[in-house]
Amino acid sequence: MAFEGLSERLQKALSGLRRKGKVSEQDVRDTMREIRLALLEADVNFGVVKDFVKNVREKALGAEVLDSLTPAQQIIKIVNDELTKTMGEAAVPLNKSAHIPTVIMMVGLQGAGKTTTVGKLSKYLMDNEKARPLLIAADVYRPAAIDQLKVIGDQLNVPVFDMGTDTDPVEIVRQGLAQAALQKNDYVLIDTAGRLQIDEQLMTELANIKDLAHPDEILLVVDSMTGQAATDVAKGFNERLDITGVVLTKLDGDTRGGAALSIRAVTGKPIKFVGQGEKMDALDVFYPDRMANRILGMGDMMTLIDKAQKNYDEKQAQEVADKIKENTFDFNDFIDQMDQVSNMGSMDEIMKMIPGFANNPAMKNFHVDPKDIAHQKAIVYSMTPQERENPDLLNPSRRRRISAGSGVPIVKVNQMIKQFNQAKKMMNQMYKGNFSGMEGMMGNGIQGRLGKMAMNKMVRKQKKNKKKRLKTKHFHS
Structure with a gap:
């Protein structure tokens, strides 16, 4: 399960409350200390942890909670609500253009699963909107990146526009958009280049593609297993490109959950999708309330x-x-x-x-x-x-x-x-x-x-x- 470690720690922290009929202020403080440690161990941003614990403690220590007939359950609900709020309250749909095509620019570091996510998102759009997407192969640096996108395109029966590895990515995007206009594709997904880390050359290239394509969505693909580093990556991309949303990948791995609980709070940008597994249909809309329920063992x-x-x-x-x-x-x-x-x-x-x-x-x-x-x-x-x-x-x-x-x-x-x-x-x-x-x-x-x-x-x-x-x-x- 996604967030297995965080889920176990938070449930353990709340288990003491579940067994109590009456809850004291000291019980609340002890629980908050355990929750704070659980979040920090899950690699949640320190500032986010500080605000989270402060908000929960203030609400949990209210007289109407401690004097109620079910104080433990009310405190668990407060933790659940705060988790949901931290991750973004509600699911956020994709931005759509008033006219076709809707342009989605995919960005992220190398190894985050960006090219695979391009395929997953195109399948999601075909299954849910009967869309006819065009994929643009604009990653000319990573070996076999274009071939990988073509294989995905063949697998999904989706056209892929490429001009090889010797053409400037901005020109590839320009001609790809022209092709989409001719074919009347309703979505264009641009697979951009990644690096092992953020650098000026990468950001300049991405900014130039953004200026040309005027994308309706700039989705940052983030490896959830990188924990705190994922938050720093999101912050860096957002400052330069003003991203519109985030896709968390590898949520089925041994992820500590820090990225999902930090990114929204740090960048102000919503997590729109989560990827779990290698299959092309392994992409789900991110619902903060459902994820909070799962983290606290309430099911989904x-x-x-x-x-x-x-x-x-x-x-x-x-x-x-x-x-x-x-x-x-x-x-x-x-x-x-x-x-x-x-x-x-x-x-x-x-x-x-x-x-x-x-x-x-x-x-x-x-x-x-x-x-x-x-x-x-x-x-x-x-x-x-x-x-x-x-x-x-x-x-x-x-x-x-x-x-x-x-x-x-x-x-x-x-x-x-x-x-x-x-x-x-x-x-x-x-x-x-x-x-x-x-x-x-x-x-x-x-x-x-x-x-x-x-x-x-x-x-x-x-x-x-x-x-x-x-x-x-x-x-x-």
Whole structure:
């Protein structure tokens, strides 16, 4: 998970409060000291840490908090709100031109993942806006930079404009923009050169490209793993180019979180996207409130819902919901759901997005080995069509045959069938809005209640959509 270290430290700092019914001023001061150390260890800018702790302490020591019935939960909410505020309050959309093309200039140091981010952003625009982007290869210094962009362009079926490595980058951009005007591309993404560090030659070149292209967006790509250095880089680029936003990359690595918590406060410029993973669809809009929830172990149901809507076919989802309701969910559906979930990301990450699971001690070492998923598929594929549709047929002799056919020990086959039956039962309970069997896992604190509220909301929305579909169907008939 992104910010794993920071998340663990902050949750540990707040754990003492969670166990208390009444909270004293000394409890607050002790917690603030722990939070301060957690932020500094995560490489958050010292000035940002100082302001953050000061604001939280002032609000937490208020009489209306300490004298309330739930002071610990209110203080956790104050920390959550301050984290959200520090990272920017709300998601900030891309700036768009009143006429095509919208020009996006990508800048950053070498090794930050700039060229890959150009590809990811172009895919994001195609998927979400049905855009027709043109990529301009203006990095003539880094070996194979142009070839890398061409490979990405071929992979995404996006045109790449280049003039080789012997032409001035400003001229490449000039002719690239002319090409975009002819082709009527609605977006132009300029992949500029980077350096190992900020230098005058680089900044002059970027300033000249800016003066020529008049970009609607100047997005700074920053490696989140560089911590405090990322803030210094952002400050340097902003002073010379007046950037419009930031893209944080490598958020899936062992990042300490300092960049995300510092950049907005230091530069005043929003983080617009975050990159997690190497795949071209591994770029997400940055939501400060959702990230604050994840850092504090409160999960991130909204991102989970977004991922589900993106990867699930509505008709297919409704068919599965009907099967769950009728208790006819079988192994064919189980395999389909495994494939759908795999498209959303790793199971480890998905589970941590569910409120109550994220900071549950039992989830600390939770890990799903991809080999286990492959084994489960092998078990199902070794079943006959009748056995997949009717799991009740799986008597001991059939299970031994499936074990031999899949190359998986009989114990694993029995475990998998047991897990299937448990999952089927849990999904049926969730559909009916009954979470009594899950309360032990989710807990009764603020995170647990958030989880139950979010899940109940999902169920109500699903039932409401079904009623709407039935009304429409009745009207047309």
